[in-house]
Amino acid sequence: MPHPDAADLVLTDVLFALSDPARLELACRLTEGPLEVAACHPVGGEIPKSTLSHHLKTLREAGVIRNKPYGRQRQVSLRRDDLEARFPGLLAAVLSPALTQASPPR
């Protein structure tokens, strides 16, 4: 299961991966810590496994997340350091408005 090197991250690929509401929302939740794939379903409700897996693949191939075996499941985590090294400030700038938008208004 291939992950791009930190130095090879492509900005347009990262932006594209985060330009989908479901993927952006997941990236936000991953700032809290790693999740198993089963916990990566959108907040609204369950989606088919294959659809979820496709979104994870998009994020992984762009270098936004890491997806590694973890016992009989897999652990999904945000590649914070790699993203910060390659695109300083980007993650904060993208996720902070998304987080405030997600939190309950008032």
Place this chain on the structure above:
Amino acid sequence: MPHPDAADLVLTDVLFALSDPARLELACRLTEGPLEVAACHPVGGEIPKSTLSHHLKTLREAGVIRNKPYGRQRQVSLRRDDLEARFPGLLAAVLSPALTQASPPR
């Protein structure tokens, strides 16, 4: 020719608009100042007018650029202040790596 209000800018739309290499490169050039549409062609070479107009539409509808009549042509400009107000730091985080990537490597 509709432009979204600054308060209505949608993050995923902005990210999507900037996730295309040609559009991202144009956004970079617009940091230098406004351009006429004819000057918005990608650096590599000319593209059909209708294709260029389509990319400008994508950027405009996302709220990244403003496109206003200017004599017999149109002036294209970056909506820096509006973007900064809605998504602080985003533009800098996105364009600074793109700018260094564009400048001659050494």
Place this chain on the structure above:
DNA sequence: CGAACTGTTCAACTATTATCGAACCATGAG
């Protein structure tokens, strides 16, 4: 007015992306 100039819109086509069921693969438990 009428022609030239600058861009946008339209319509058709192509290409990429999303969605989802079914088949498949690996791991751990019995």
Place this chain on the structure above:
DNA sequence: CTCATGGTTCGATAATAGTTGAACAGTTCG
């Protein structure tokens, strides 16, 4: 080994995005 569990991959279809020529619209100049 066998079976259940947790996820990925495959293949087909639907939806969205990109590309482009041609037609159209606004502005300026003669």
